[in-house]
Amino acid sequence: MMVNPAEIKEFVIDGVGLTMEELVAAARFGAKVSIAPKAVEAMAASRALVEKIVEEKRTAYGVNTGFGDFSKVAIPEEQAAQLQNNLIYSHCTGTGDPYKEEVVRGMLLLRANALCGGNSGIRPELVQTIVDMLNAGVHPVVPQKGSLGASGDLAPLSHMALVLLGKGQAIYQGEKLPGGEAMKRAGLPTYTLQPKEGLALTNGTQAMTSVGALALYDTICAAKLADIIGSMTMEALAGLRNAFEDRVQAVRPHKGQQLVAKNFRTLMAGSEILDRSQKMRVQDAYSLRCIPQVHGAIRDALAYIQSTVEVEMNSVTDNPLLFLEDEAVISGGNFHGEPMALVFDYLGIVCSEIADISERRLERMVNEKLSEGLPPFLAPEGGLNSGFMIVQYSAASMVSENKVLAHPASVDSIPSSANQEDLVSMGTTAARKSGWIVENTLSVLAMELMGAAQGIDLRGGKPSKPHQAVLERVRRDVAFYNVDREIWPDIEKMNEMVRDGSILEIIAKEAPDFE
Numbered sequence: 001m002m003v004n005p006a007e008i009k010e011f012v013i014d015g016v017g018l019t020m021e022e023l024v025a026a027a028r029f030g031a032k033v034s035i036a037p038k039a040v041e042a043m044a045a046s047r048a049l050v051e052k053i054v055e056e057k058r059t060a061y062g063v064n065t066g067f068g069d070f071s072k073v074a075i076p077e078e079q080a081a082q083l084q085n086n087l088i089y090s091h092c093t094g095t096g097d098p099y100k101e102e103v104v105r106g107m108l109l110l111r112a113n114a115l116c117g118g119n120s121g122i123r124p125e126l127v128q129t130i131v132d133m134l135n136a137g138v139h140p141v142v143p144q145k146g147s148l149g150a151s152g153d154l155a156p157l158s159h160m161a162l163v164l165l166g167k168g169q170a171i172y173q174g175e176k177l178p179g180g181e182a183m184k185r186a187g188l189p190t191y192t193l194q195p196k197e198g199l200a201l202t203n204g205t206q207a208m209t210s211v212g213a214l215a216l217y218d219t220i221c222a223a224k225l226a227d228i229i230g231s232m233t234m235e236a237l238a239g240l241r242n243a244f245e246d247r248v249q250a251v252r253p254h255k256g257q258q259l260v261a262k263n264f265r266t267l268m269a270g271s272e273i274l275d276r277s278q279k280m281r282v283q284d285a286y287s288l289r290c291i292p293q294v295h296g297a298i299r300d301a302l303a304y305i306q307s308t309v310e311v312e313m314n315s316v317t318d319n320p321l322l323f324l325e326d327e328a329v330i331s332g333g334n335f336h337g338e339p340m341a342l343v344f345d346y347l348g349i350v351c352s353e354i355a356d357i358s359e360r361r362l363e364r365m366v367n368e369k370l371s372e373g374l375p376p377f378l379a380p381e382g383g384l385n386s387g388f389m390i391v392q393y394s395a396a397s398m399v400s401e402n403k404v405l406a407h408p409a410s411v412d413s414i415p416s417s418a419n420q421e422d423l424v425s426m427g428t429t430a431a432r433k434s435g436w437i438v439e440n441t442l443s444v445l446a447m448e449l450m451g452a453a454q455g456i457d458l459r460g461g462k463p464s465k466p467h468q469a470v471l472e473r474v475r476r477d478v479a480f481y482n483v484d485r486e487i488w489p490d491i492e493k494m495n496e497m498v499r500d501g502s503i504l505e506i507i508a509k510e511a512p513d514f515e
């Protein structure tokens with residue numbers, strides 16, 4: 001059962017227990033974050049090991065060698081600190097529009113949580129300052145483009161780290177400022193990095209994971225909305241209940257399919273509209289009859305994606321890694337974004353399917369040959385009035401755009417760093433695309449909901465109690481569409497409605513068994 005992120009006011013990070021709801025709570029709702037004492041102790045111990053390695057002049061990648069293909073170049077001890085600062089300066093190569101503040105907040109939280117694992121050799125005070133930036137609302141300006149997703153999100157994380165050095169730019173209290181000025185106004189210190197700390201800040205998957213985790217949360221909400229809105233469309237189209245019977249799902253017992261069918265039985269119970277329509281025909285089209293199979297597969301896929309993302313949220317992803325038990329410094333590949341690249345490509349495909357079937361249901365409502373007696377284009381006085389004709393056009397446009405965006409990014413790779421980094425993930429591109437897809441999908445669902453409300457009113461009769469409550473919520477902002485009027489304000493209101501959580505809140509009250 002998901003927790004409402006808006007209800008989470010504060011939480012503690014320790015490197016292993018962060019949840020998606022906590023990420024959303026901090027990124028979107030300003031929940032306050034603190035670091036567990038055991039994590040501070042672990043970070044201090046790993047920092048002490050770095051200092052010992054430097055003192056004993058042991059060779060360790062990125063501590064006293066160059067980076068990437070420059071790993072063969074030894075760095076004198078007196079230049080080891082400058083090496084780390086140069087890493088940040090040279091790697092902040094991003095371009096394009098900056099990420100939204102919620103994404104940057106997610107990056108700050110995820111980077112701090114990863115460093116809490118105590119395998120990265122960074123001073124605990126730097127990690128505390130990252131958390132303080134999050135709590136104070138100092139948001140580095142991080143361009144969206146420029147990450148290959150291996151060695152992690154080097155460019156985005158470098159832009160984030162610049163502000164810790166008093167460089168770059170940050171948004172503070174709504175104003176874009178030089179990074180040092182933003183930190184000064186917030187009463188926070190800036191730093192000169194010491195050996196290993198540049199790598200600790202920039203090797204990782206926190207940009208792609210922040211973008212993708214927020215898109216995942218929105219897609220989970222969209223999947224729930226799809227059940228609510230789809231069941232209202234069932235009423236508008238006088239659909240048949242038999243495909244949702246428990247015994248149908250029992251002989252193909254996918255968890256998601258069973259869950260969705262149960263949701264529909266709950267939401268449609270007591271509908272007088274459906275009570276009187278069950279003998280009109282023997283079966284419905286796939287976009288109605290196969291909702292348990294389609295929406296259910298989406299639910300199963302989202303559960304898998306969430307489990308994978310939450311593992312990544314609680315992973316150490318920089319390089320090299322320090323292990324205190326034998327003082328080992330190991331160059332591995334935990335920064336590689338492939339686990340996230342694959343699931344965020346999958347997320348985009350999954351979310352696209354929500355919009356695909358939603359638009360098909362909308363088409364059935366506006367098409368008089370498919371709508372079981374509703375007027376053409378849901379217009380009471382068609383001809384002079386076009387009704388919802390172009391609403392379906394717009395939904396179809398976004399569905400088509402989603403099909404382009406759903407092409408996987410993870411199947412591509414362009415070698416970098418003189419072929420030292422010869423297979424990269426493109427995971428950040430996959431995550432960004434999934435965010436665009438869910439925005440389109442929520443808008444398609446908004447249009448289906450507007451059509452379902454119109455169709456129920458035109459059909460006449462008493463809908464189920466949960467549907468009546470949602471219908472009343474729609475009508476509070478969007479009136480019945482009797483004759484043509486400027487329709488764009490209605491579209492805007494519906495878009496706000498599917499994003500503000502109010503529909504899910506109504507169903508939580510009216511149908512507590514809904515999941």
